[in-house]
Amino acid sequence: NFMLTQPHSVSESPGKAVTISCTRSSGSIASNYVQWYQQRPGSAPTTVIYEDNQRPSGIPDRFSGSIDSSSNSASLTISGLKTEDEADYYCQSYDSSSRVFGGGTKLTVL
Amino acid sequence: QITLMESGPTLVKPTQTLTLTCTFSGFSLSANGVGVGWIRQPPGKALEWLALIYWSNDWRYSPSLKSRLTITKDTSKNQVVLTMTNVDPVDTATYYCAREPLGAPRFDYWGQGALVTVSS
Numbered sequence: 225n226f227m228l229t230q231p232h233s234v235s236e237s238p239g240k241a242v243t244i245s246c247t248r249s250s251g252s253i254a255s256n257y258v259q260w261y262q263q264r265p266g267s268a269p270t271t272v273i274y275e276d277n278q279r280p281s282g283i284p285d286r287f288s289g290s291i292d293s294s295s296n297s298a299s300l301t302i303s304g305l306k307t308e309d310e311a312d313y314y315c316q317s318y319d320s321s322s323r324v325f326g327g328g329t330k331l332t333v334l
Numbered sequence: 335q336i337t338l339m340e341s342g343p344t345l346v347k348p349t350q351t352l353t354l355t356c357t358f359s360g361f362s363l364s365a366n367g368v369g370v371g372w373i374r375q376p377p378g379k380a381l382e383w384l385a386l387i388y389w390s391n392d393w394r395y396s397p398s399l400k401s402r403l404t405i406t407k408d409t410s411k412n413q414v415v416l417t418m419t420n421v422d423p424v425d426t427a428t429y430y431c432a433r434e435p436l437g438a439p440r441f442d443y444w445g446q447g448a449l450v451t452v453s454s
Contacts, residue, residue, distance in 0.1 A: 225397055256439070257438075257439070257440070259440040259441075261381075261441075263381075268430055268444040268445065268446055268447055269381065269430075269441075269444060270444070271440070271441075271442060274438070274440050274442075275438070275440075280442075314380065314381050316381075316383075316440065316441075317439075318439035318440075321394055321397075322383065322394065322396065322397065323371065323383040323386065323394075323439060323441075324383065325373070325380060325381040325382065325383060326380070327380045328380045328381065
């Protein structure tokens, strides 16, 4: 099995952009799609990016996803930060037998 | 409209067996490719995938918990049941069920979660 490693926390000011990384421990990041979920306190996760870089309907284009094979990692970038973006963000991927979540990143918008 | 809802005990004693039920609507587990999974989250900690069952009755389990988990479905009742044996206080968590859409290893609809505390 593999692991997905995320920074514990990031912070940035409103209006700025922030990038959250998600590094896969073994196997190629490009081999299996990566999803990103947003979780606000007391709520279930919701999808902000699926299949590496696709946005569900209703998610603003301030949210974007990408993968980088050279670092074996995926990234979630949020531009034009708003205070409402403050939340925990989780990456998720899979292999033939498992679903794997990253450890989560707490985004503070201050 | 797709909804999922978890139900089960809020308090379980150590060494007991925990049984959680996910009741869903708006889709069928008899539809090709659809799955329902369980994910948990200890207080203040990260999400952890536990198990998944498909429309075909095929299933997948977290390698670290495989020996303690059983996932089943009742298609006629639109329910998925997760059983966890020999619970411990470290199993205290909010347990979520979620839908895995056709051909896509991700979770697009989630239940609200059910907090289960393991304590004597």
